[in-house]
Amino acid sequence: MSPAGSTPTGTAVVDLLIDKMDFRIGDHVGQAVTVNGSLPAPLLRFRQGQEIELRVTNRLKERSSIHWHGILLPNEMDGVPGVTFKGIEPGETFVYRFPLKQYGTYWYHSHSGMQEQLGLYGPLVIDPAEPEPFTYSREYVVMLSDWTFSDPMRLLAKLKKQSNFSNLQQRTLGDFFDDVSAQGFKRTWAGRKEWGKMRMDPSDIADLTGTYFNYLLNGRPAATPWMGVFNPGERVRLRIINSAATTHFDVRIPGLKMTIVQADGQHVKPVEVEEFRMGAAETYDVLVEPTEDRAYSLFAETTDRSGYALGTLAPREGMTAQIPERRKRPLRTMADMGMAEMKPGEPAMGKMDMGKGETGKTDMAGMSAAEHAAMTGNKPASPPPGGMAGMNHSASGMAPAAPSITPGMAPSMAAPKSGAGEHAGMAGMSGGSVAGMKNQFGPGNSMMAMSPVSRAHEPGTGLGDDGRRVLVYRDLVALDGRSMPPPEREIVMNVTGNMERFIWGFDGKKLSESEPVALRFGERVRITFINHTMMEHPLHLHGMFMELENGTDGVLPLKHTVTVKPGEKISVLVTADARGDWAFHCHLAYHMDAGMFRVFSVV
Ligand SMILES: [Cu+2]
Structure with missing residues (x-):
């Protein structure tokens, strides 16, 4: 399958040509960035232990690059413009050469602008030197992606400029809780129809959706x-x-x-x-x-x-299968939004639907006692009375209380496995001091996780409550017999954001405001992520695997990308065994571009 040639020394050689071509869906035609005329880029398939040479020629009018995602390689071969090399100028050919130390399914993509979303991604499969612990008679690569006919850079600009969406959202939530304090829950809730008229962004689930x-x-x-x-x-x-x-x-x-x-x-x-x-x-x-x-x-x-x-x-070409119904748009929970701590028996602001409905308007679901009970596992409380003591967002109202129920937890999230999710939550909605928690991260951050914990045993928002057996991170146990020394130190990385301004970063800072994170060659570190935002962030480290501390008693799974849930605190262990400056970033392209990016410098 691989278009590889080979040199007399046995090095596999592949020529890859980056260019533009039309991409059509129905009557819609857009300009894609392709490799060898293909979207996705062609499957590259090699053997573990093989030396490979990838000669990448850029036929675009702009700079380009290819990064080999998840591959352990010499720093200068990693393909990140501004971090490991200059990028590939128009008309230029860059030759990547490195040995393949590992086996498995990986991929490759552009690390320049939004070329990745426009088609520059392809599968990279490395067949193992040792037999695998399972057998099969047939295999397929399945590559999922999100294509847009819009210019992704313009979408990003729109996200930054249309901050008024999320601005409204934030002020409105604040207003809502103010109103609750002032006039009680019932009256405020009666005004919910007004909410529907307000434009609110669905960015608590995804920045950009099927509309685009x-x-x-x-x-x-x-x-x-x-x-x-x-x-x-x-x-x-x-x-x-x-x-x-x-x-x-x-x-x-x-x-x-x-x-x-x-x-x-x-x-x-x-x-x-x-x-x-x-x-x-x-x-x-x-x-x-x-x-x-x-x-x-x-x-x-x-x-x-x-x-x-x-x-x-x-079994045969031409057959079709029934397409499942799409499920209801999931709802972020109170825990995701910073309202985790409530006293039992109080009416719960069960869950809020911050997404746009089919009509493009916003509705707020939840709030019924029964629903509250379903979510918390508590007996239904009495019919929602007026007043929401404890729900106002003043310091006293939100002060973390004694062991408490978790209003926002969907049943799956409140799964009794460890109960860890019970305290996941955030305080905030606006900058400054909220809910008695001081925002330590400045204007680049607008919320604070109140008592973040690992959510590795939870499937995630909107998943796992329809009876299916769903994978959770906790299930992942490595098969290799690795035994590693404990970490020598811990680095805490606060995953922060200000949706109002579409700024994303770590510790409240964008890449441009940050210093590299220094690691000593050979050292073992624990990196602890604390997600203060309402979104999942798939955090990706280049050059080294992360051992995910998912709570297993077995060998920790190796990950190149760890998705951190809203309000979650979760850690990884890293052996700094690769010298150089390595990219570390959220793999959501719009977050990465907005600043959620750091350089890890191993010296
Ligand atoms: Cu992100």
């Missing part, structure tokens, strides 16, 4: 889906890669169980699930065994439910 995007599977839209053929009874391996610029997907194949065998290219203890969430840039390899002589839908629903990518697995 077409979701693709192997470059094909849902209307004309990609198809993979199988013989009933065969075991099929799917190498699923989320190469979307800014979209997380929930993946399932109705009628089939999926056995997860690799995460981010590395073997894990097999886990059988019916659905799993993929943060942007993550990969999962799954085995499926379709036994029936029928077609199955490979359904990758966006986490905001605004669309889906679709594929078909079938």
